[in-house]
Amino acid sequence: MINVSARLNYEVTATTSFVFSLEAGVSEHQRILRERLRCDPDVEVRHLEDSTGNRLIVLTHDVGALEISYDAVVELSPFVPRVEPDHETAFAELPADAYPYLHPSRYCESDLLARFAWRTFGAGPAGVERVHEICEWVYGHLDYVAGSTDASTTAVDVFHTAAGVCRDFAHLAIALCRALGVPARYVSGYAVELDPPDFHGFMEAYIDGRWYLFDATRMSIIDQLVRIATGRDAADVAFATFTGQATLTYLEVAATATDETPDPDTSTVSTA
């Protein structure tokens, strides 16, 4: 079981509407045993779920301090393949909703990286191994440098600047997968023992009928990741979006495994 929590404080200076994406997702692989969302002051909250299954919290606050806190106990039961699949689902056999994850998106310009991707990864092994190779390459190519990128930084940007943070590692790996015909998408979540603690961004790729998780930063324990939301790229899963006037004054995120030790041999899991 994983205990996750997040606390966000805002100073709101004009009526502001927020959409938060910070609740743990629900699936056959991720069961929520307990969860609690609190707003202070106690404004009315609208709970939504979009067609991807992402849970959204929508609220409006007038003026003054706003605190949102969330904590949950989550039970994970990831699918661990006995043998890692060594081939990808053929293009013509993908499910309808996988095709959009082959398209380039705001932060993952897979169209621009096609030649590089094929030259570098085209002749190698297919399936899970290919995506591992992509993630290794991203890990070697990028320095992890806090503050080196901002909200407009894309996969192609970090391809040449050679530095980024977790979202950039994920974007570049996603872009390379898509360029190779492997559907890939962005996942936001809680990562156990992340240092420094924060929301985490990683990715999953569609291989032989399932979505498998990968984290090119090597900062997380892959079978202890708690998914919050899934999207084309970071644009889809921001932990908070708002219209109005508000400043984030405090952010605290935590995730701890309570009673289990991760299996050190587990490097490939599917939770979607």
Place this chain on the structure above:
Amino acid sequence: MINVSARLNYEVTATTSFVFSLEAGVSEHQRILRERLRCDPDVEVRHLEDSTGNRLIVLTHDVGALEISYDAVVELSPFVPRVEPDHETAFAELPADAYPYLHPSRYCESDLLARFAWRTFGAGPAGVERVHEICEWVYGHLDYVAGSTDASTTAVDVFHTAAGVCRDFAHLAIALCRALGVPARYVSGYAVELDPPDFHGFMEAYIDGRWYLFDATRMSIIDQLVRIATGRDAADVAFATFTGQATLTYLEVAATATDETPDPDTSTVSTA
């Protein structure tokens, strides 16, 4: 009623899998009276529908000539508002599946245009009128120049190069809408009397509870547009995507209104 048709010829030089998006969509506003899809040679076709309602045709062909032809008779019953809504749905009251259409996408970098959008359109009228103003501005800012852009051209690119084709007009209008907090998305379709005839790209914006159609190119009759597919931007609705080796050798698209004259006063319709 609108008769639409498309014929595509490919020369396939190695086994190639295709996804086509060229069938007319189905909704309460768009009824298909007759339709016919033919492949020559008569390869097996997989019919899919994604969660947005887009219809996909998937097929694989070995080597040699391939012809896909589609024709349909479509009955449109667009919603025409008695009075054009003069306000937008509040951010906090959008349906869950509208939020992604506020996010920047591959070809619509709304994040980079926020200041310009607010300075230029922020003080003006809201609702349908605001999007009309955006489309007018796009129409005035861009020259329509066939061949001036390519598959990697974005809204921000044409913002400074000042030229583009229908997809670029749509992308820039979409980006400006999103920058202003108005959900906006890309629509591919058949446009009656389009000159020169081709697939058309336009956009729709979510206003006061409905998606309204707009065409910043002024090349189409808005209540005679036959929707094919809907997406974040052109990346989602390409008429053909394939993996393998194939060359498009011929493309013919047609759309004609059979028995109706368009209402010249209809400038605002919703068909979604």
Place this chain on the structure above:
Amino acid sequence: MINVSARLNYEVTATTSFVFSLEAGVSEHQRILRERLRCDPDVEVRHLEDSTGNRLIVLTHDVGALEISYDAVVELSPFVPRVEPDHETAFAELPADAYPYLHPSRYCESDLLARFAWRTFGAGPAGVERVHEICEWVYGHLDYVAGSTDASTTAVDVFHTAAGVCRDFAHLAIALCRALGVPARYVSGYAVELDPPDFHGFMEAYIDGRWYLFDATRMSIIDQLVRIATGRDAADVAFATFTGQATLTYLEVAATATDETPDPDTSTVSTA
């Protein structure tokens, strides 16, 4: 007469070589009555002048604090045209060294703005008036927002983000001039009563046989600008460049007019 001064403090943590560009330039329009450059500690200084006439100070410092201070008394005698030239030098009659200032440069992608420039300014008046119109347009299009841009921001970037600082205003005006066939270049200098005080960046355009100064920010008094250096864009005239490890810990820049009041009617001067 204008008194100018600059003081820069660095903390040097490994042997570092610096090139400084902060001395007032020398020309028939700008005479240096007195000047003094001091380094503390008193390292050896190499004085260079490049083929554009820019003065460079080159020095190497090992480790520890470094202070560079410069002050000068400068006499300006700008050329003020009796009548502002209303036509530009024909392309075929430019001096050889003006052609490079028609080429796009790192921060001034004039090639990408050609269509916009011609549509917007092509039909208007020529000569000084045309460049005034360009500067007015830049002033209206951009918000002056400290910190909104960084060392990689270009004219095209601020064209869509609509915000920048003095160097961005200059870059955009330069790019538009070049796009219209008017040679234009970047000037760094000291501006009297600049608020907040800092090095300033502005531009000059080649019109009817002379280089005329313009400042699209409207922050300076045009006939009291003290030129430091001239270049293609800000890349050529950085006040300091270095290799090694050093941090700028303090920067103070000042410029004051001593005994003259500027002529309020002087809006067009040439000092090159």
Place this chain on the structure above:
Amino acid sequence: MINVSARLNYEVTATTSFVFSLEAGVSEHQRILRERLRCDPDVEVRHLEDSTGNRLIVLTHDVGALEISYDAVVELSPFVPRVEPDHETAFAELPADAYPYLHPSRYCESDLLARFAWRTFGAGPAGVERVHEICEWVYGHLDYVAGSTDASTTAVDVFHTAAGVCRDFAHLAIALCRALGVPARYVSGYAVELDPPDFHGFMEAYIDGRWYLFDATRMSIIDQLVRIATGRDAADVAFATFTGQATLTYLEVAATATDETPDPDTSTVSTA
């Protein structure tokens, strides 16, 4: 001796002024034994030389066909180092006019490639060998694909698209050199036995007091390159620039060695 020639035909549809850069340059390493420039019709030609030593031909033609032809016999006496210098000129000891060739330029965004350059080439050998390594890397990273890039393509663009033509190879090598503190610049010229024949673009780097030539495409014989012009990047040395209305209808370029066989062991020469 090298025979070089170029013939350009234009169809001029409105009065057009041209600047041509196609004459062989003159230096102690490149002597012109004979040369002839012809214009048909015989319009007046202005001959210029800019401060870099580049020769320009300026002319204006009204309407109709225009043919420019140039041929020359050039004697080269490149400097061949007995031992390739294994260190670079220190930053603080560069000549004043070398500093601008450290600055980023329109097509060589060295600022954006600094981290990659240092990580990849920072620990290797210095001097000529380092630039050879850069050129080898560029040769391996880019596919030579005619038509894959256009006039707006930059070093960073091909860094991720992984394809380009000679100017792109040169731009990327220049950008990497500058990022490492090695002054580097673009050279246009005639290359013997270039296949297909065309104007060629390559680069030179400033090492231990001299400019050495490099060609990352491996398409030319380095000690038989005839220099036309030198610049920051391709923006400075276009073979033709014009204002007006003209279409290039024919271009023929040739270069042949007359009486010498190149020394197969010569891989490093300086001609500037």
